[in-house]
Amino acid sequence: MTATASPLRRSFLPQSNEHAHANGNGNAYSNGDNDDHLHKPWIVQKFGGTSIGKFIETITGTIVQSYLPTNRVVVVCSARSSESKSLGTTNRLLKAAASALVPGSIDFIETVQDIRLDHLNAAHQYISDPDILKRVQEEVNQDCDRLKAFLEAAQVTQKMLYLPRSKDIIMAVGERLSCRIVAGLLEDRGVETQFVSLENVIDAVFDLNCLDQNFYDYLSRAFAAAVSKCGHRVPVVTGFFGFVPGSLLKSIGRGYTDLAAALIAVGLDAEELQVWKEVDGIFTADPRKVKDARLLNIITPEEASELTYYGSEVIHPFTMEQVIRAQIPIRIKNVMNPSGSGTIIFPDQPSGVCTPNGRNTPPPSSEVLLKNGYQLDLSRRHPTAVTIKDNVWVLNIHSNRKSVSHGFFAQIFSTLDRYGIAVDLISTSEVHISMALGGNVNEAEMEKAMESLRSIGTVDVMKEMAILSLVGKQMKNMVGISGRMFNTLAKANINIEMISQGASEINISCVILEKQAIQAMNVIHGELLSNVGHLNEAHY
Numbered sequence: 001m002t003a004t005a006s007p008l009r010r011s012f013l014p015q016s017n018e019h020a021h022a023n024g025n026g027n028a029y030s031n032g033d034n035d036d037h038l039h040k041p042w043i044v045q046k047f048g049g050t051s052i053g054k055f056i057e058t059i060t061g062t063i064v065q066s067y068l069p070t071n072r073v074v075v076v077c078s079a080r081s082s083e084s085k086s087l088g089t090t091n092r093l094l095k096a097a098a099s100a101l102v103p104g105s106i107d108f109i110e111t112v113q114d115i116r117l118d119h120l121n122a123a124h125q126y127i128s129d130p131d132i133l134k135r136v137q138e139e140v141n142q143d144c145d146r147l148k149a150f151l152e153a154a155q156v157t158q159k160m161l162y163l164p165r166s167k168d169i170i171m172a173v174g175e176r177l178s179c180r181i182v183a184g185l186l187e188d189r190g191v192e193t194q195f196v197s198l199e200n201v202i203d204a205v206f207d208l209n210c211l212d213q214n215f216y217d218y219l220s221r222a223f224a225a226a227v228s229k230c231g232h233r234v235p236v237v238t239g240f241f242g243f244v245p246g247s248l249l250k251s252i253g254r255g256y257t258d259l260a261a262a263l264i265a266v267g268l269d270a271e272e273l274q275v276w277k278e279v280d281g282i283f284t285a286d287p288r289k290v291k292d293a294r295l296l297n298i299i300t301p302e303e304a305s306e307l308t309y310y311g312s313e314v315i316h317p318f319t320m321e322q323v324i325r326a327q328i329p330i331r332i333k334n335v336m337n338p339s340g341s342g343t344i345i346f347p348d349q350p351s352g353v354c355t356p357n358g359r360n361t362p363p364p365s366s367e368v369l370l371k372n373g374y375q376l377d378l379s380r381r382h383p384t385a386v387t388i389k390d391n392v393w394v395l396n397i398h399s400n401r402k403s404v405s406h407g408f409f410a411q412i413f414s415t416l417d418r419y420g421i422a423v424d425l426i427s428t429s430e431v432h433i434s435m436a437l438g439g440n441v442n443e444a445e446m447e448k449a450m451e452s453l454r455s456i457g458t459v460d461v462m463k464e465m466a467i468l469s470l471v472g473k474q475m476k477n478m479v480g481i482s483g484r485m486f487n488t489l490a491k492a493n494i495n496i497e498m499i500s501q502g503a504s505e506i507n508i509s510c511v512i513l514e515k516q517a518i519q520a521m522n523v524i525h526g527e528l529l530s531n532v533g534h535l536n537e538a539h540y
């Protein structure tokens, strides 16, 4: 594995070491000569829950350690999932919160016990030093005892559980426990670490109604300050951070650890943000569904954002903007293949402008660009990837013509807003509107919204639909791409329910039946992405 050093040098002086962990043998392992170490550039590594569940030995034994000779490393952990995300700790914690809402239910006690045993067993399985193991087990027991007491108290008061902040308190335990195990295992392997919780890092008096850039800037400074206190120790940081106005779950949503890592990278002006997954990087299509999908070595932040919003959620959508505006490259890497180069997300427009911290990331070399399907002017003369988002509903509303068009749209959107319903795609005429509502529509809220919308027109809904999106930053410079896309679907007998192409032309999307989505993705990939050599040249 390679780790490159940056010419940039920053210093964050060590302060208190409250939660610092020394090597269990009493021989504090030094992460290199302390003074030298403090001048190395930062790398922020984020590990997802299933990676921590299944590959903790590779993470702590190989991945983190291989960067220590050249970098200061920050390890950011999501909650552990021993099998799949659906059975992971965060989901179980949310289940416990729901169970505590039911008066008299004791299911949550069993769930907390399962979570406790899962982490105690992991510690026992991987940590060999008896002192480190004992300490980690105590920490796990303490966190689980507190959680149980909180849920019991909340069940009595009930009201407390409805507070968004209570769910956050419960959910935060997942990242705490995960960090305990990762820090313990790193210590066991001779790396000095420090557990850093971001749970209370946001000043309680910070009063904001919306999460704007000022708030994110504040967060990156606060996170960097918390991490900098670790000195030469490797900070093992909870991906959970709080308390966010409106609650982390509501305002940021699941997958918040990516954003925590991104903000830490910004605050530290890191050399690179690494997001470690169980895939080699971002592919031209979901590699589980399209066997010819190719790894994209380079992708622009705009393309990565579109893919993320429309089904290929390799990275949390809020992450990109924060890191890229600070000109920090994001690399997606595979825990099962640490020496692979992964996918690098970088802006294709060299800004020529230095950021306040002095960075002006140069574009990759022409050799790298050509190898990755780019021209020397950083354009790519074919679409970049295809993605599907399933579990989509289509909502059609036909005006009863009692209001003029602008009032018609205003009423629709204020109704959807009232019921918290997000719209992914939209297609309109003067009196008709079709909207694709992406994933996880709340059926009860939808019923209420439809009831209200019936006062302005006829309403019908189609379920089990999917959005198919062809993404490529340079598609706007190509003639005939949408024609080929829809022709290909027609030839495969795939009916199109709705079409949308944004003004940026980075994404051409259509809505089709969910049961045809994988077939559709495969035929589009075969025609427009498999053999890019045969595609027509762009017309400028």
Ligand SMILES: Nc1ncnc2c1ncn2[C@@H]1O[C@H](COP(=O)(O)OP(=O)(O)OP(=O)(O)O)[C@@H](O)[C@H]1O
Binding pocket: 047, 048, 049, 050, 051, 078, 085, 276, 277, 278, 279, 281, 282, 283, 284, 285, 286, 287, 288, 307, 311, 312, 313, 314, 385, 387
């Ligand atoms: N274009 C794409 N490129 C790569 N992966 C994709 C793409 N579209 C969808 N995926 C899917 O995204 C998933 C990303 O990998 P992984 O399983 O590590 O993430 P995850 O489920 O988000 O877990 P975690 O939060 O633990 O990182 C893979 O399962 C992959 O099949």
Ligand SMILES: N[C@@H](CC(=O)O)C(=O)O
Binding pocket: 048, 049, 078, 079, 088, 090, 091, 174, 239, 253, 254, 255, 256, 257, 258
């Ligand atoms: N553990 C949280 C956060 C994360 O994975 O980033 C989740 O499952 O959503």
